[in-house]
Amino acid sequence: MSDDPYDALGVAKTASADQIKKAYxxxxxxxxxxxxxxxxxxxxxxxxxxxxxxxxxxxxxxxRFDRGEIxxxxxxxxxxxxxxxxxxEQPGNPxxxxxxxxxxxxxxDIFAEFLRRQARQGGAEAGDHSFRAxxxxxxxxxxxxxxxxxxxxxxxxxLPGGDLEVKIPKGVADGQTLRLRxxxxxxxxxxxxxxxxxxxxxxxxxxxxxxxxDIVMTLPISLDEAVLGxxxxxxxxxxxxxxxxxxxxxSGQILxxxxxxxxxPGRAAGDQRIELKITMPKTVDADLxxxxxxxRKTHGYDPRKGEAS
Amino acid sequence: xTDKAGFLSEEELIAAVARLDRARLVRFIRAEVVRPAxxxxxxxxxxxxxxxxxxxxxxxxxxxxxxxxxGLVMELVDQLHGTRSDLxxxxxxxxxxxxxVRRRVKDRLGS
Numbered sequence: 576m577s578d579d580p581y582d583a584l585g586v587a588k589t590a591s592a593d594q595i596k597k598a599y600x601x602x603x604x605x606x607x608x609x610x611x612x613x614x615x616x617x618x619x620x621x622x623x624x625x626x627x628x629x630x631x632x633x634x635x636x637x638x639r640f641d642r643g644e645i646x647x648x649x650x651x652x653x654x655x656x657x658x659x660x661x662x663x664e665q666p667g668n669p670x671x672x673x674x675x676x677x678x679x680x681x682x683x684d685i686f687a688e689f690l691r692r693q694a695r696q697g698g699a700e701a702g703d704h705s706f707r708a709x710x711x712x713x714x715x716x717x718x719x720x721x722x723x724x725x726x727x728x729x730x731x732x733x734l735p736g737g738d739l740e741v742k743i744p745k746g747v748a749d750g751q752t753l754r755l756r757x758x759x760x761x762x763x764x765x766x767x768x769x770x771x772x773x774x775x776x777x778x779x780x781x782x783x784x785x786x787x788x789d790i791v792m793t794l795p796i797s798l799d800e801a802v803l804g805x806x807x808x809x810x811x812x813x814x815x816x817x818x819x820x821x822x823x824x825x826s827g828q829i830l831x832x833x834x835x836x837x838x839x840p841g842r843a844a845g846d847q848r849i850e851l852k853i854t855m856p857k858t859v860d861a862d863l864x865x866x867x868x869x870x871r872k873t874h875g876y877d878p879r880k881g882e883a884s
Numbered sequence: 885x886t887d888k889a890g891f892l893s894e895e896e897l898i899a900a901v902a903r904l905d906r907a908r909l910v911r912f913i914r915a916e917v918v919r920p921a922x923x924x925x926x927x928x929x930x931x932x933x934x935x936x937x938x939x940x941x942x943x944x945x946x947x948x949x950x951x952x953x954x955g956l957v958m959e960l961v962d963q964l965h966g967t968r969s970d971l972x973x974x975x976x977x978x979x980x981x982x983x984x985v986r987r988r989v990k991d992r993l994g995s
Contacts, residue, residue, distance in 0.1 A: 597944070600947065602947055603942065603946045604947070606940075608960065609939045609942075609961060612964065612965060612968055613968070654992075656937040656938045657931070657938065658935055658936055658938070658939075659932075659935040659936050659938070659939040659961070659965075661963065662931065662932040662935050662936075663932075663936065663961070663965035663966075663993065664965050664968050664969040665937075665969070665971075666969060666973075668932060668934075668965070668966075668969075669919075669921075669964075670919075670928070670936065670958075670962050671962060671965070671966045677921050690893065690897065712919075713922070714920065714921040714922065715921055715922050715923070716891045716921035716922065716923035716928045716930065717923070718923075718970075722952070733924070734941060750930070750931055752930075752932075773919075774921055774930045774932075775889075776890050776891055882962070
């Protein structure tokens with residue numbers, strides 16, 4: 576990226592404000608990532624031109640830059656922002672236009688959509704001139720309990736005209752949008768009903784967090800369980816299971832329950848990762864202290880040995 | 885997507901998109917280029933809406949588009965992305981087909 580904002584816009588130092596604006600618009604038009612989704616280098620060009628324009632469009636900042644009082648980077652306000660193209664091509668984009676298909680593991684449906692679309696076009700050519708319009712799409716936002724998102728389930732959206740049942744596929748991700756075909760507003764003149772788009776927000780769980788398809792949790796264990804080992808009951812998204820805490824377990828040690836994570840369709844199930852955390856008794860009684868004092872004399876060890884201090 | 889939890893209220897949306905103010909948001913909604921989602925009677929915005937607002941602000945600030953033009957451009961943008969998404973799905977499906985099928989499709993496209 577050039578440091579010179581004039582270079583970034585491809586204008587002379589003597590360019591008028593109007594010329595600068597024109598130059599920026601030209602680059603923005605040709606390089607806006609959302610308008611050129613297939614161009615991998617568009618974003619860098621667009622951002623460079625945007626930063627240059629931000630500087631040069633302000634006559635005072637431009638004059639200060641010209642006098643050498645500020646440099647381009649010092650003035651540059653990085654435009655941290657999401658781009659629409661990163662959402663727009665996802666099958667669940669609620670603003671999607673044209674042929675649609677269900678986005679959750681149902682890509683085969685695209686062919687059905689293509690065929691339907693061709694059939695529709697054929698029908699229109701046959702001379703049906705009456706006004707038929709597809710109903711409007713409806714947009715809903717729905718909070719999903721963590722376990723319903725992990726295991727799948729069914730929720731209801733309460734509407735004045737009757738409830739809408741939403742089937743939650745197993746393993747849905749936070750922010751994912753489901754499309755319910757024909758569940759939007761009614762069509763006109765015999766046109767089909769619109770679709771309902773339901774964007775999901777997964778509610779956090781007090782014990783579990785999700786990392787990809789893995790379920791992560793922290794398991795507190797007692798001092799004696801850590802020393803002697805134990806079989807303890809641990810919650811998983813499918814109910815409690817017995818887990819063996821190995822003898823001599825340390826805090827931070829991770830136990831892995833294979834296949835106990837999220838099993839979304841079409842992918843291998845994730846694991847449940849359990850991080851052990853040794854929790855001391857509420858009070859260290861005289862017995863324990865006395866034992867430790869004796870033990871330390873002959874078995875002392877330095878867990879920080881070899882660690883950078 | 886895991887770090888982007890939850891939906892945004894109107895105030896949170898305006899705070900998240902630097903160039904957006906209430907007047908502009910009202911204008912976008914009236915022009916039907918954004919549609920908030922209904923969360924049990926409350927209107928909320930999604931992550932896709934933030935990205936969409938940024939684009940809409942670009943189109944307003946950089947190109948001085950009026951409401952009609954804004955609607956038209958967004959419809960074309962959505963068609964473009966929808967079609968690209970279909971193309972990606974088709975290419976993926978084709979990529980999983982056998983060499984022979986892929987060659988046949990390629991020959992057909994070439995003729």
